Amino acid sequence: MKNTLIALVEDKPGVLTRVASLFRRRNYNIESLTVGHTERDGISRMTIVVDSTHTDAEKVVQNLYKLVNVIQVEDITEQPVVARDLALIKVRTEGGSTRSEVMQLVDTFRARVVDVGVDSVMVEATGTEDKIDGLAEVLKPYGILEMVRTGRVAMARGGAGSRE
Amino acid sequence: MKRTGAEIVWEMLEHEGVEVVFGIPGGAIMHTYHPRKNYDVRHILMRHEQCAAHAADGYARVSGKVGVAMATSGPGATNLVTGIATAMTDSSPIVYITGQVASPVLGTDAFQEVDITGITLPITKHNYLVADVSELAEVIHEAFYIARSGRPGPVLIDIPKDVQIAATNFTLPEKEIDLPGYRPVGAGDPALVQKAADLINGAQRPVILAGRGVQMSGAADALRAFAERTETPVAYTLLGKGGFPESHPLALAMMGMHGEVFANRAIQEADLILAFGMRFSDRVTGNLKRYAPNARKVHVDMDAAELNKIVQVDVPIHGDLRQVLEQLLPLVNETQHPAWLAQIDEWRAQNRRRDIINRPENGHLAAPHFINEIWEATRGDAILVTDVGQHQMWAAQYYPLDRPQRIVTSGGQGTMGFGLPAAIGAQVAQPDAEVWAILGDGGFQMTLHDLATIVQEKLPVRIALSNNGYLGMVRQWQEFFYGKNYEATPLINPDFVQLVEAYGIRAWRATNRREAREAIAEAHVHNGPAFIEFQVAQEGDEANVYPMVPTGAALHEMIERPLIELEKLEA
Numbered sequence: 001m002k003n004t005l006i007a008l009v010e011d012k013p014g015v016l017t018r019v020a021s022l023f024r025r026r027n028y029n030i031e032s033l034t035v036g037h038t039e040r041d042g043i044s045r046m047t048i049v050v051d052s053t054h055t056d057a058e059k060v061v062q063n064l065y066k067l068v069n070v071i072q073v074e075d076i077t078e079q080p081v082v083a084r085d086l087a088l089i090k091v092r093t094e095g096g097s098t099r100s101e102v103m104q105l106v107d108t109f110r111a112r113v114v115d116v117g118v119d120s121v122m123v124e125a126t127g128t129e130d131k132i133d134g135l136a137e138v139l140k141p142y143g144i145l146e147m148v149r150t151g152r153v154a155m156a157r158g159g160a161g162s163r164e
Numbered sequence: 165m166k167r168t169g170a171e172i173v174w175e176m177l178e179h180e181g182v183e184v185v186f187g188i189p190g191g192a193i194m195h196t197y198h199p200r201k202n203y204d205v206r207h208i209l210m211r212h213e214q215c216a217a218h219a220a221d222g223y224a225r226v227s228g229k230v231g232v233a234m235a236t237s238g239p240g241a242t243n244l245v246t247g248i249a250t251a252m253t254d255s256s257p258i259v260y261i262t263g264q265v266a267s268p269v270l271g272t273d274a275f276q277e278v279d280i281t282g283i284t285l286p287i288t289k290h291n292y293l294v295a296d297v298s299e300l301a302e303v304i305h306e307a308f309y310i311a312r313s314g315r316p317g318p319v320l321i322d323i324p325k326d327v328q329i330a331a332t333n334f335t336l337p338e339k340e341i342d343l344p345g346y347r348p349v350g351a352g353d354p355a356l357v358q359k360a361a362d363l364i365n366g367a368q369r370p371v372i373l374a375g376r377g378v379q380m381s382g383a384a385d386a387l388r389a390f391a392e393r394t395e396t397p398v399a400y401t402l403l404g405k406g407g408f409p410e411s412h413p414l415a416l417a418m419m420g421m422h423g424e425v426f427a428n429r430a431i432q433e434a435d436l437i438l439a440f441g442m443r444f445s446d447r448v449t450g451n452l453k454r455y456a457p458n459a460r461k462v463h464v465d466m467d468a469a470e471l472n473k474i475v476q477v478d479v480p481i482h483g484d485l486r487q488v489l490e491q492l493l494p495l496v497n498e499t500q501h502p503a504w505l506a507q508i509d510e511w512r513a514q515n516r517r518r519d520i521i522n523r524p525e526n527g528h529l530a531a532p533h534f535i536n537e538i539w540e541a542t543r544g545d546a547i548l549v550t551d552v553g554q555h556q557m558w559a560a561q562y563y564p565l566d567r568p569q570r571i572v573t574s575g576g577q578g579t580m581g582f583g584l585p586a587a588i589g590a591q592v593a594q595p596d597a598e599v600w601a602i603l604g605d606g607g608f609q610m611t612l613h614d615l616a617t618i619v620q621e622k623l624p625v626r627i628a629l630s631n632n633g634y635l636g637m638v639r640q641w642q643e644f645f646y647g648k649n650y651e652a653t654p655l656i657n658p659d660f661v662q663l664v665e666a667y668g669i670r671a672w673r674a675t676n677r678r679e680a681r682e683a684i685a686e687a688h689v690h691n692g693p694a695f696i697e698f699q700v701a702q703e704g705d706e707a708n709v710y711p712m713v714p715t716g717a718a719l720h721e722m723i724e725r726p727l728i729e730l731e732k733l734e735a
Contacts, residue, residue, distance in 0.1 A: 017282070018285060022286075046351070058472075062471075065468065065469070067345070068289075068343060068345055072345075128222045146452045158718065
């Protein structure tokens with residue numbers, strides 16, 4: 001079971017350290033944490049995925065609130081959301097036939113090739129974590145040379161913006 | 165008006181109503197020390213920065229104000245760390261000001277550079293590294309607000325040397341502080357308060373668990389009114405001592421590992437537990453699986469993260485305790501619980517045949533004896549400061565307090581060495597009060613250098629040293645659970661009387677109850693600091709803290725005080 005939390009934090013030096021330090025000292029199991037700017041100056045947004053079989057997500061929320069720089073935390077697990085993970089995957093392609101096979105698979109997953117080398121291609125995929133897992137699985141037999149994933153970012157559907 | 169960073173520090177301390185700073189200067193903070201004499205803030209020179217932190221904590225606990233400690237960069241700052249952790253766990257409002265190497269050399273491993281904001285991140289409520297003199301006043305203003313509001317706690321401000329030197333236009337910050345991510349809670353959710361009231365009105369065997377939150381939220385009077393109206397007995401934590409008058413008929417005793425049997429039994433038999441401003445520390449619950457098995461539970465706390473953290477409760481109320489009690493009062497019925505109180509009294513009476521105070525004179529001195537004598541001499545009106553260990557538990561058991569903010573002791577961290585410097589802070593906070601520091605021979609030797617501060621500042625602190633020649637609490641555990649293997653606990657001690665006299669402090673030694681009584685009487689009226697070494701029982705029943713809940717046992721499964729043979733029982 002995984003819970004997705006959205007935290008709005010002040011964009012100040014050390015805030016990410018405070019959040020990371022909290023997770024370490026409270027012994028929380030965190031699957032992923034992404035952070036970036038928002039529509040508002042001075043406010044960053046974190047998407048935190050909690051492994052809630054081992055960690056009580058409600059406790060994570062309450063403890064995040066104890067950090068002075070954390071403005072708002074919301075558990076959006078039960079809400080309709082759009083959740084996306086982005087991956088860059090470099091796949092071995094020895095010879096032209098494997099290259100076209102890989103490119104077909106990539107098409108099927110609605111991913112795209114963003115770089116082609118002599119014996120490798122780089123694939124960019126966006127989607128739910130399941131979809132990316134699936135793509136990685138079918139590419140594995142060709143040889144995955146490198147992979148990087150952003151971890152989940154998420155936003156609730158519908159008209160309402162993030163509360164403050 | 166133009167002010168340097170150093171001057172802004174003192175301007176702001178004055179503005180925040182700070183009377184005193186405990187500290188030690190050094191290279192990276194001396195620029196801030198330089199203009200101090202121009203301001204109406206006293207500085208107390210300690211002998212170790214750890215003691216500065218503890219003294220500020222002792223000051224805060226007694227005065228109810230924010231304590232302030234100051235230190236230089238590097239080792240000066242790291243020496244504060246134990247004191248900061250102590251304050252964090254016990255929710256003490258303290259502001260620490262540390263010097264830092266100059267901004268241009270930050271991160272270059274400069275002389276006496278240490279990342280103190282990084283080090284103290286998990287043990288402060290918040291901390292700051294000031295980047296520019298223009299933000300200094302606002303940072304100090306914010307720091308005091310954060311330290312004292314909500315669930316109080318320690319805040320550290322690290323100021324690079326160039327920021328102390330730089331000048332800027334200074335104006336006092338606006339009164340209102342608006343931190344978007346920090347909103348201390350006030351009253352509780354009315355629906356939950358009503359739910360709690362319904363449980364209270366239906367309870368047959370209710371017990372209140374009073375923690376330090378009672379005193380921190382100024383809820384002592386409200387608690388008393390509530391307990392009397394609902395005729396609910398009150399057990400308390402170590403830090404909760406004095407939040408409810410211990411002489412009150414509804415007062416039980418300290419609960420937990422070394423709490424009284426009747427208090428723990430009341431909790432285990434209760435059908436309703438009202439946890440007020442306490443956090444279900446493992447020292448008070450015993451085995452959690454069998455904790456208060458028959459009780460519905462209401463928990464009121466300032467800190468939402470404490471609710472359902474350890475014990476799952478029926479009604480978690482996030483709120484300021486005083487306000488929640490005021491919400492509750494009109495909703496609860498005036499009730500009596502005669503059967504329940506009679507049951508508790510019956511349990512309470514069983515202690516008479518066990519209490520060491522009732523043992524006949526046998527020539528030995530046990531710590532409870534001299535603590536009881538100090539209580540008699542001071543009529544229970546001293547400020548009670550303790551170190552950590554056996555004497556701390558005995559002080560809690562044998563020095564009942566009737567008023568809030570009279571206990572100064574390290575609860576959550578159990579910081580040995582806390583007592584002496586904390587007593588300095590307590591005495592500074594209340595110059596006319598009689599401050600008794602009850603210390604063990606182990607903890608005393610961790611910070612005894614600050615005897616010099618007591619003399620230099622002419623503080624009339626009374627020190628009662630319980631000398632049993634051991635790290636006594638560890639020895640007791642070794643006796644009970646490690647086959648009497650006294651590994652690394654015996655202490656070869658100095659002649660404490662000679663040692664203390666070398667500092668110019670009047671000292672006595674007592675080896676039996678009569679000498680103890682005489683020495684206490686003299687120290688009580690002595691004009692100036694006083695020290696008594698009590699040579700107490702080293703091993704055996706008289707040297708062990710009872711009752712005791714062994715690790716893993718349920719709260720009522722206590723090792724009780726040994727029975728006194730009936731014919732020996734003093735009338």
